[in-house]
Amino acid sequence: MMRRILLIVFLGLHTVAAAEQYLLTESTYRVLSAAQEKMEAQQYTQAERDLQALLRDISSGSYDAAVVRQTLGYLYSETGDYARAASTFREALASEALPPDVNHNLRFNLAQLLIAADNYREGIAELERWMQNEASPSDNAYLLLATAYYRLPDYQKSIDTIRILINRTSQPKEEWYRLQLASHMELNQYRAATSLLETMVSRYPYQKNYWDQLAALYMQQEQQFRSLAVHSLTMRMDLGDANTLQRIIDMYRYLGIPYKAARMLEQAMADGVIARNFEQQKRLADSWLAARELGRAIEVLSSIATQDQTGETGFQLARLQINEERWTDALATLQQVEPMLESERLRGELLLLKGMAYFNLGDYLQARTQFSQAVAFERQRNQAGQWLRHVDGLLSEQQSAS
Numbered sequence: 001m002m003r004r005i006l007l008i009v010f011l012g013l014h015t016v017a018a019a020e021q022y023l024l025t026e027s028t029y030r031v032l033s034a035a036q037e038k039m040e041a042q043q044y045t046q047a048e049r050d051l052q053a054l055l056r057d058i059s060s061g062s063y064d065a066a067v068v069r070q071t072l073g074y075l076y077s078e079t080g081d082y083a084r085a086a087s088t089f090r091e092a093l094a095s096e097a098l099p100p101d102v103n104h105n106l107r108f109n110l111a112q113l114l115i116a117a118d119n120y121r122e123g124i125a126e127l128e129r130w131m132q133n134e135a136s137p138s139d140n141a142y143l144l145l146a147t148a149y150y151r152l153p154d155y156q157k158s159i160d161t162i163r164i165l166i167n168r169t170s171q172p173k174e175e176w177y178r179l180q181l182a183s184h185m186e187l188n189q190y191r192a193a194t195s196l197l198e199t200m201v202s203r204y205p206y207q208k209n210y211w212d213q214l215a216a217l218y219m220q221q222e223q224q225f226r227s228l229a230v231h232s233l234t235m236r237m238d239l240g241d242a243n244t245l246q247r248i249i250d251m252y253r254y255l256g257i258p259y260k261a262a263r264m265l266e267q268a269m270a271d272g273v274i275a276r277n278f279e280q281q282k283r284l285a286d287s288w289l290a291a292r293e294l295g296r297a298i299e300v301l302s303s304i305a306t307q308d309q310t311g312e313t314g315f316q317l318a319r320l321q322i323n324e325e326r327w328t329d330a331l332a333t334l335q336q337v338e339p340m341l342e343s344e345r346l347r348g349e350l351l352l353l354k355g356m357a358y359f360n361l362g363d364y365l366q367a368r369t370q371f372s373q374a375v376a377f378e379r380q381r382n383q384a385g386q387w388l389r390h391v392d393g394l395l396s397e398q399q400s401a402s
Contacts, residue, residue, distance in 0.1 A: 022099050028054065028064040032071060044079050048072065066097035070106060077109075082117040086110055104133060108141070115144060120152045139165060146179060155183040174204060181213075190217055198257070202264035205245055226255055242274050249283075258290035278307045285316075294320055305333070311341035315350065322353055331357040348377025352384050355391075364391050364398075 024032070031054045038047035051072050058064045069092035076085035089110040093103060107130045114123030127145050131137045142165040149158035162180045166172040177200050184193035197214040204210060215230040230251075245268050252261035265284050268274040281304045288297035298320050305314040314337035321330035334354050341350060355370030368391045374384035 022063055024064055024067060025058075028058065028068070032067065035071065035075075039075060039078065044075060048075055051075070061095050061097060063097045066092045066095045069095070070098070070102075073106075073109070073113075077113060082113045086113040086117060086119070089113065104130065108134075112144065115148045118151070120148045124148050124152070139168065142168075143176065143179075146176075150179060150183055153186070155186045158183045159187075174200075177203075190220055193217060194221065198260050199263070201248075202260055202267055205248060205264070205268075242268070245273055249287075253287060253290070258287045259293070262287035262291055262293070262296070278304055282313065289320070294324055298324065298326075305337075309340060310343070311337040312343060312346070315341060315346055318350075318353060322356060325360070327357045327360045331361065345379075348374050348380040348384075351377070352380045352387070355384070355387055359387070359391065364395055367391050368395065 031050055035047040035050050038044075038050070051068055055065060055068050055072075058068070069088050073085045073088040073092065076082070076088060089106055092098060093106060093110065096103075098106065107126055111123050111127035111130055114120075114126060117123075124145065127141070127148070131141060131145070134141070142161060146158045146161035146165065149155070149161060159180055162176055162183070166176055166180070177196065181193055181196050181200070184190075184196060194214065194217045197210055197217060201207070201210045201214060211230055218224075218226040218230060245264065249261045249265050249268075252258070252264065262284055265274065265280065265287060269276045269280060269284070274280055281300055285297045285300040285304075288294075288300065298317065301313060301317040301320065305317050308314065314333055318330050318333040318337060321327075321333060331354065334350060334357065338350060338354075341347065351370045351374035355367045355374060358364075358367035358370060368388065371384045371388040371391060374380045375388065377384075
């Protein structure tokens with residue numbers, strides 16, 4: 001693959017670069033082309049001899065010399081001599097004779113070679129310089145940087161870099177999490193490692209070693225009950241089916257970690273492991289609610305409210321909308337729910353909530369109507385009565401002012 005790329009590079013430099021006044025002399029081009037053919041045939045010794053002889057015959061700071069050094073760098077890279085490859089690439093870059101885009105790509109190759117040769121500090125410096133001038137660094141570039149920091153070692157910078165990488169996508173790779181976990185453990189950051197492992201087991205529930213590590217970290221932090229629960233779960237369960245995932249999710253709820261329960265259930269439904277039916281989405285909404293993620297709970301309940309013919313799911317949605325002061329949405333939900341609400345126990349509360357929505361929308365007459373009906377229900381009588389007196393006072397003031 002590298003040899004094929006080299007051929008394209010040579011031809012591109014000789015033709016496309018003409019407009020930029022980057023042209024090889026005819027003699028240099030012939031030697032480079034012949035060297036390329038020898039490299040294709042894995043005749044590296046002869047190709048190196050020809051290129052070194054050519055280098056002695058041309059001006060050291062010329063464009064031709066920079067391209068020859070670049071080619072020698074690729075040759076050394078092909079033969080596994082990364083130290084010489086890096087040194088030759090440095091010389092090509094230092095000449096400042098190559099086109100800017102070629103210089104830019106060559107710097108990335110240099111960074112890779114330095115890191116491959118365990119020269120992490122210089123490799124990191126070249127890679128960061130490259131990234132500063134790269135409009136959209138690839139995931140592989142960030143991973144290379146994070147890995148180099150880990151091996152330096154500079155574990156905190158490895159963590160910071162891998163977090164950038166993870167936050168760039170909705171589908172992080174498992175190896176990224178493993179690198180971050182290893183860095184946390186090296187720094188004895190057990191709380192951060194625990195939080196990360198909780199995310200990892202929600203994404204990769206079939207990896208038993210993650211559960212074992214999580215149980216060990218819970219124990220290390222003297223959370224014996226959680227450690228025992230996780231350990232017992234992994235000892236007696238086959239981590240491989242929907243029922244297992246459901247038990248794990250229920251365990252998180254039982255342990256008072258509803259956010260992790262919601263994330264795991266959400267991921268399981270997205271992956272098709274657990275069915276995205278009404279019952280499971282209701283569980284998801286309840287988990288988000290327990291985690292105080294009201295916006296996410298509202299989003300889920302909004303999508304399933306019409307599937308519940310009793311009206312109780314819609315009523316739960318309306319409560320949350322009232323709590324979030326989404327008065328117009330709450331009123332629309334309550335009006336939709338009212339004719340289907342089967343529970344007589346909830347009718348007084350429905351009238352009270354409608355009155356509150358109307359009041360905050362400035363419709364005092366409609367609010368008064370709802371509060372007047374709500375006082376007929378024992379559970380809402382006191383609160384509805386207070387609202388009613390308040391509304392009557394406002395209406396009286398408006399009438400006096402007119």
